[in-house]
Amino acid sequence: MDTKSIMIVGVGGQGTLLTSRILGGVITEAGYDVKLSEVHGMAQRGGSVVTFVRYGEKVYEPIVEEGCADVLIAFERLEALRYAHFLKKDGVLIVNDQRIDPMTVVTGAAEYPENIIENLSKKVKVISLDAMAEAKKLGNSRVFNTIIVGVAAKHMDFDKEEWIKVIEKTVPAKTVDINKAAFEAGFVF
């Protein structure tokens, strides 16, 4: 098998690290070699954050380079656009249809681009959803990242049961049920 490359991008504080932890767990359970590369520290304070995940028989480079990602999971529209050129031509973009204005937009120094999802859909396969709205339906907006995990699971090659097992092990015990419900809510997209 060729090495697969996944990217998870978003805004610091959105909970992308939980998603990469679950994904890493599923890949390890499947017996692959895997490297995940994360950003901690300063960028986690509301900056643009990216996690690289690569798995296969033997993985060397821990980062994903431009034009090499099989799946790009974006927690926010602008971040989807920022990293879209990392996708392979036949790659899949999963995007949470949420807008978080960067400070450059709030202060008027820059404009938030219009029609991001429509424009990206012309180039690559796009699956978009409003995970925040889905999470609110479940009664807890904070589980929107697990909903995105559910969507990603639907478009990747691992057993659904494996994902659920890893979620049970990864999230705090008190939140297992709501996270499992969130995963299921995402798995339909």
Add this chain to the structure above:
Amino acid sequence: MEKKIMLGNEAIARGAYEAGVKVSAAYPGTPSTEISENIVKYPEIYAEWSPNEKVAMEVAIGASISGVRSLVSMKMVGVNVASDPLYTVSYIGVNGGLVLVAADDPGLYSSQNEQDSRCVARVAQVPVLEPSDSSEAKEFTKLAFELSEKYDCPIMVRTTTRLAHSQGVVELNDRIEVEDKPYERNVPKNVMMPAMAKGRHLVVEKRLKDMAEDACTLPVNKVEMNDTKIGVITSGIPYQYVKEALPNASVLKLGLVHPLPRKLIEDFAKKVDTLYIVEELEPLIEEQVKSWGIACHGKDILTVQGEYSANMLKKAILGMEINTEEPAKVPARPPILCPGCPHRSTFSILNELKIHAAGDIGCYTLGAVAPLNVIDTTVCMGASISTLHGMEKAKGKDYVKNWVAVIGDSTFLHTGINSLLNMVYNKATGTVIIVDNSTTGMTGHQDHAATGKTLKGEATYAVDLVDLCHALGVEYVTVVNAFDTEKLKAVIKEETQREAVSVIISQAPCALLKSNVSHKKCVALSDKCKKCGACLRPGCPAITKNADGTIKIDDTMCNGCGLCSQKCKFGAIETVEVESWILKV
């Protein structure tokens, strides 16, 4: 054998555990923090947050002299703080093994410079091991303890952000219980007075020479012969890029990057047509290899700045054209203060009063950028107070009446205390604002000497910042709730005019602290909004504009700090009580 996916830092902690380490000391700093946060999970190891890296280094030295294996970890700028004991413990050597993990940050993800700790180690004559993935991070940490005891010297394990914060598969082993070495009083070895140090300097030189020779057969320095057209000498994370970009090249992978195995390198160089040295940051290996008359490429084709990648090597070494799509032109998203951050409140007042601030290292450094535009300078930990003092001594006391120093609670305890003592001693009149959020924020909420809790989570004495400032000789110390903007404004106005050293402690817990659960939320009342933009000025990311220019507040981001409603003169923002909604995982 159990296998686990581990962060580089987690693997280092595991390595320390398996090596039988008994003492660990550190001050938090990205990208090294998670080493201690994982070590503390092993009850066999005593682990602490020390107030700064110099103290941490000395704690580890003491543990080593007493006969146990000890680990000290820090980010690269922390190595500067710890360099005083480091340079001399190199002469003393060890009793129990002593390992320093130095975490470099090529690419500047979370640092104020891009220095290369290998250079520090070379000057301090300390050997350096450099792992290239999580599995090696664990194994090299264990090897470091063996080498430390074998050669009687401290060993540096050098990591970078990419290694520290990458996860990879690690095989777990059992802990080796290492017996404590007996302590014997040994003045010529352990007391570095000039006469003794002269003797020890010779020991250090000989040790490095012996080690360089032994390094030629050290298993972590390994040759992977392949096609001989291209030969690469590399180490650490760049090894991974080399394997990805040049799968057919011959590679000499150095696990020990100081001292270098000269004979091994010479032999390898002879076997290949063109030799490349691939190392991030400084040309440390390259310059030494060139000094032996060996022709090679390195920084002539590769940068000294930032991180490398496989594509970068394909372009530089193979001359490959790599056609990738242009990135979209999108607004930048730099890091910002979080919603509900108490620093925003303090900075909004400094901005309003047009007061300059000598800044420091922490989340509050983010106050330098728009829209707050408050922080004027950032040098290093603790520098805010002393740079303000220098300005006053250069330009006079009136000059600093529209200046303050801004420093966090953890940073003040790290290296701010000396600087404040100096202000009092040398008759300054400046004002220091301690932005006290009850934690070490930027690195992810570590306890410190004023939080009342140790790294182990045990209750302990919490130093009182007010008493501490008084003890240093500061007469005027005022504590203000950071969100009481009217009072804070009045206090800042008064204290900056006062012709004596004053300290304002602007206090409110970090909005992200698990213990700080908000029961409030701000709600915009669009019918009352006059679109004046006063609430937007502090730059809270939860507040944006509707299409008609009125403001809206993102209810998933807002934590109800109420700063925006204090700024609104028209009552267009209400703070309402809600059920505890935030799930902090």
